[in-house]
Amino acid sequence: MLASWPLLAPPLVQALAMVFDEFYFHRQRGLGAWERIGHPLDTMTVLACLAWILFVQPSQRAVEIYVVLAIVSCLFVTKDEFVHARRCSSAEQWLHALLFVLHPLTLASYGLMWPAIHLGDSELPSFLRATRPLTTFVVGQSVLTTAFLLYQTIYWNLLRRRSWTPMRPSPDVR
Template identity: 40%
Template sequence: MFEGITPIWFFAFAALQGVILVVDEVVFHWRRGLPRWERWGHPVDTFCFLLPLVTLWWSQEAGVLYWILTVVSCLMITKDERHHAELASGGEQWLHALLFLLHPVVLIFATIPGVRDASAFPWLLIGVAALGLYQIGYWNLVRH
């Protein structure tokens, strides 16, 4: 399935997803603020994204569990869109659309042979976990 595709593709798409997420956070979220459901919804999304990746890193035999967690994660990130339709600007909704496209791509590309063994993979996991902690801390303790 991934013949000729190297782990660099995974890291490139993950980096692109990260950049778009930071732009969404800094340009849109900081400006409009986040209601309570969104202050907790974002860390849930982040945790649901992290869980399949940790499962893959933990066990090369993750198999079906990885794909179940991936599908749950892809569905979970859409949970707030009915609210975003009322609160978010067109630019923010466009960034969300890009993130919705990249989310499954990153999780699928994580299964490219060599990704989980790359020295950067644990750092990516730490970065995603740090994002989740930031989301909890900043939006629920600092700026609530």
């Protein structure tokens, strides 16, 4: 597992940045309808990638489909930027830029872990030999991502629904 630590870094850093974005910036400014619906959809695109690598054996065709899923996810998460330009502080926009850099790195990391989920150690390059920890990591990330999706959907669309504020620029947005 120690040899594969570089593969773990992007998902872990992305998770920390997402938690900060959600529990600091989003709670501070609230989310409008576009983001309340769009953010869970963003999470679903990541879950589609994770589900693919957990349930599908790697093959030439499967890798091609994963690459398409990952590209769609990377493009899809940018859909909110016209809203963020009007609503977010420069600090939150910087964090979003960091998340946009981490997103494809995270999906690439998962893609590189994919063989370790389905193949035996003897079939893997040395940096992926520790199949069980990598599998556990991806399964754990899938569980946490599913929990985050449920949180986003329930909290923002049911519990906080009545506390929406009209869209207005953040004080430091020019």
